[in-house]
Amino acid sequence: MSKKLAAGNWKMNGLAASLAEIDALAGAVKGAGCEVLICPPAILIAQMAAKAKGSNVFVGGQDCHPKVSGAHTGDVAAAMLADAGASHVILGHSERRADHGESDADIRAKAEAAGAAGLVRIICVGETEGERDAGQTLAVIGTQLDGSVPDAATAADTVIAYEPVWAIGTGRTPTLEQIAEVHDFLRDRLTRRFGADARGMRLLYGGSVKPSNAAEIFAVSNVDGALVGGASLKAADFAGIVSALSAA
Numbered sequence: 512m513s514k515k516l517a518a519g520n521w522k523m524n525g526l527a528a529s530l531a532e533i534d535a536l537a538g539a540v541k542g543a544g545c546e547v548l549i550c551p552p553a554i555l556i557a558q559m560a561a562k563a564k565g566s567n568v569f570v571g572g573q574d575c576h577p578k579v580s581g582a583h584t585g586d587v588a589a590a591m592l593a594d595a596g597a598s599h600v601i602l603g604h605s606e607r608r609a610d611h612g613e614s615d616a617d618i619r620a621k622a623e624a625a626g627a628a629g630l631v632r633i634i635c636v637g638e639t640e641g642e643r644d645a646g647q648t649l650a651v652i653g654t655q656l657d658g659s660v661p662d663a664a665t666a667a668d669t670v671i672a673y674e675p676v677w678a679i680g681t682g683r684t685p686t687l688e689q690i691a692e693v694h695d696f697l698r699d700r701l702t703r704r705f706g707a708d709a710r711g712m713r714l715l716y717g718g719s720v721k722p723s724n725a726a727e728i729f730a731v732s733n734v735d736g737a738l739v740g741g742a743s744l745k746a747a748d749f750a751g752i753v754s755a756l757s758a759a
């Protein structure tokens with residue numbers, strides 16, 4: 512398996528002045544035993560990538576368009592992210608599924624475009640609170656996984672993030688048993704589809720991860736890192752999560 516991955520999702524937060532956090536982060540995670548990634552708003556990728564050059568912080572996008580180019584006002588193609596210095600892209604985040612009506616087929620098409628542009632794609636899946644209460648968690652996640660992940664996915668180019676929608680930005684987290692149940696399910700389903708290679712596909716947990724709960728989450732079976740929103744905005748907080756992952 513590749514190194515574990517601590518990925519930060521800045522969402523629609525950050526201005527040019529926020530790039531100072533990358534200097535601080537790069538200094539704090541020097542020698543980390545895991546991969547470190549920050550996905551800022553697209554407008555900041557090129558500047559952030561320039562600042563991160565020579566450090567062990569990767570820079571990524573938060574979405575891409577499935578087409579290579581064309582009449583798609585306001586959209587960004589995968590090759591444009593790569594050209595700006597991105598190495599990864601988050602796809603199918605629940606906020607995009609909800610705000611932009613992205614379907615599993617849309618996400619798969621974007622994932623294929625990301626792969627063609629040489630980006631590692633981080634494909635998000637996760638249930639709503641209503642779906643969990645109705646006992647549909649694994650069925651929902653299984654459908655999202657089957658529909659969103661391209662047939663050609665490998666451990667080298669694809670990462671899966673389990674993000675329960677009800678845990679994102681709420682301060683609430685599933686129990687460690689609930690995280691283990693979903694991550695074991697993901698590993699099993701991916702291995703059935705992709706064979707032995709899927710044993711090395713990294714599975715991230717996301718949803719209210721912070722320095723204080725990171726170590727216990729990283730000790731759960733089949734958790735290979737985290738996708739972090741709020742706690743990735745401040746270098747000191749994110750460095751605490753990176754340090755917990757390095758020690759896991």
Ligand code: PEP
Nearest residue numbers: 679680717718719740741
């Ligand atoms: C996210 O946006 O992917 C996320 C997990 O957010 P937070 O860490 O703030 O819950």
